[in-house]
Every structure is written in C-alpha cells, then in structure tokens.
Amino acid sequence: MTEEWPYVSNKDQYVMNLEKDLKKIKSQLYQTLINANKTVNQNQKLQDQLNQCQIENAKLKLQIEDLIK
Amino acid sequence: MNDTNIQYVFKITVIGDSAVGKTSLIKQYTQASFENDYISTIGAQFSIYNEKIDGDNCKLFFWDLAGQKEFNLLRSQFYRESKAAIIVYSLEENNLGIESFKHLSEWYKEIKNHCGEIPVIIFANKVDLIDEDNLDDSEIQNLIKKNNFIGVYRTSAKTGKGVTDAFQKIIKVLLTQYKNKI
Numbered sequence: 001m002t003e004e005w006p007y008v009s010n011k012d013q014y015v016m017n018l019e020k021d022l023k024k025i026k027s028q029l030y031q032t033l034i035n036a037n038k039t040v041n042q043n044q045k046l047q048d049q050l051n052q053c054q055i056e057n058a059k060l061k062l063q064i065e066d067l068i069k
Numbered sequence: 070m071n072d073t074n075i076q077y078v079f080k081i082t083v084i085g086d087s088a089v090g091k092t093s094l095i096k097q098y099t100q101a102s103f104e105n106d107y108i109s110t111i112g113a114q115f116s117i118y119n120e121k122i123d124g125d126n127c128k129l130f131f132w133d134l135a136g137q138k139e140f141n142l143l144r145s146q147f148y149r150e151s152k153a154a155i156i157v158y159s160l161e162e163n164n165l166g167i168e169s170f171k172h173l174s175e176w177y178k179e180i181k182n183h184c185g186e187i188p189v190i191i192f193a194n195k196v197d198l199i200d201e202d203n204l205d206d207s208e209i210q211n212l213i214k215k216n217n218f219i220g221v222y223r224t225s226a227k228t229g230k231g232v233t234d235a236f237q238k239i240i241k242v243l244l245t246q247y248k249n250k251i
Contacts, residue, residue: 037132040080043130050076051075051076051077
C-alpha cells in the first residue's frame with residue numbers, strides 16, 4: 001500500500017476544490033460590492049456638488065443679465 | 070434656475086428579514102417582472118434605475134442587503150451615505166411573517182446607528198397571500214407613530230400591487246427634502 005495518509009478520494013478532492021473556489025468567488029464578490037458601494041457614494045456626492053454649482057451658475061447668470069440691463 | 074439641468078441621485082437601502090421579498094420588490098419596480106423561484110441574496114445586490122418623477126430626473130441606487138445573520142458585518146458597510154431606507158416585512162400568516170414583523174424595530178435600530186435620522190418607510194409585502202379584509206393594522210400603525218416612519222404600504226412583488234406607489238412615495242419625500250435644502 002502506497003496510499004498517503006490522510007487518504008483523500010478523487011471525489012473528496014473535487015468537493016474540496018469546489019469549496020475553495022466558492023470561498024474565493026464569495027470573497028471576490030464582496031470586494032466588488034464594497035467597491036461598487038464606494039462608487040455609488042462618490043457618484044451621489046459629486047452629483048450633489050454639481051447641482052450646487054449649477055444653481056450658483058444660474059444665479060450668477062441672472063445677476064450678470066441684471067447688470068447688463 | 071429654469072435653465073439648470075439638475076439630476077437627483079439617491080442611494081436607498083432596502084432591508085428586512087431574509088425571504089420577505091426585498092429583491093423581488095426591487096425587480097418588480099425596476100423591471101416589472103417577478104420570479105417564482107426564491108434565490109437568496111449573497112451579501113448585497115444593487116440596481117440602478119433612472120426615473121422621471123413629477124418632471125425631475127432621478128437616478129436611484131437601490132442597495133438590497135441580505136437579511137441573513139451571516140452578513141451582519143458586511144451589511145454595515147453598505148448603510149453609509151444612504152438617503153433613505155425601506156424596511157420590508159412579510160404579511161404571511163406563518164412563522165416567517167410573524168418574525169419579520171417582530172424584527173422591524175431591530176432593523177430600524179441598525180439604520181439609525183449607521184445613518185442617523187433618515188426617512189424610513191415600511192413595505193408590508195406578500196399582500197397577495199392574505200385576505201386584506203381580516204388584516205389588523207393597529208400594531209404597525211403604532212410602530213409608525215412611535216418611530217416617525219413615513220408610513221406603511223401594502224405591496225405584492227408578485228402581482229405588482231402597491232409597488233410603484235410605495236417606491237414613489239419615498240422618492241417624492243426625498244425630492245421634497247432635497248429641494249428644501251437647496
């Protein structure tokens with residue numbers, strides 16, 4: 001007998017590999033989700049800033065128009 | 070300010086016990102579809118939806134957070150910067166329904182801890198599975214008064230009943246709040 005101990009059948013090895021892959025995929029998914037969340041937060045913040053700038057811009061335009069009159 | 074091209078971006082978090090229909094509700098609202106097979110969310114899922122509400126361009130980011138306890142740690146990361154929250158429970162007259170109702174306060178506590186005072190709305194889902202005439206609303210109404218929630222909406226992700234009204238209610242509250250600030 002030249003079997004190594006602990007003996008792992010091909011089927012067991014296959015399941016072990018699948019479990020390992022699943023763990024890896026889950027970890028990658030979580031990382032992707034965390035990054036996506038950061039992007040969403042940034043997007044929301046930037047849009048807020050852009051809205052503020054647009055409002056300011058519109059106000060300034062009105063003031064310029066008044067001054068020209 | 071008529072020539073401004075303002076777009077409203079809102080991150081909205083959807084939470085509640087597992088299997089109450091959070092993912093299905095978002096799918097029904099954003100894609101008008103429903104899947105009968107239940108596939109539990111792993112960690113979180115997010116959807117982008119562009120909608121014009123009362124003439125305002127809105128970009129909505131819905132974060133659908135898995136209700137299972139094993140995601141407690143991960144979930145906390147996703148609450149940050151949420152503008153509003155939707156807490157879903159099930160109207161089913163079984164253990165899942167009863168427990169999901171009992172846990173509403175716990176979900177609210179979690180939101181408050183991470184987001185502070187943001188608008189919160191309750192969706193009472195799976196209304197298609199019960200007889201609405203026999204529904205006693207007193208307990209949920211007390212909870213709404215006590216915590217100053219926007220309200221409770223009966224929804225069915227399966228039939229689509231009440232879904233659009235419920236989602237649009239929270240978006241309109243956010244729009245009003247945002248416009249009052251600027």
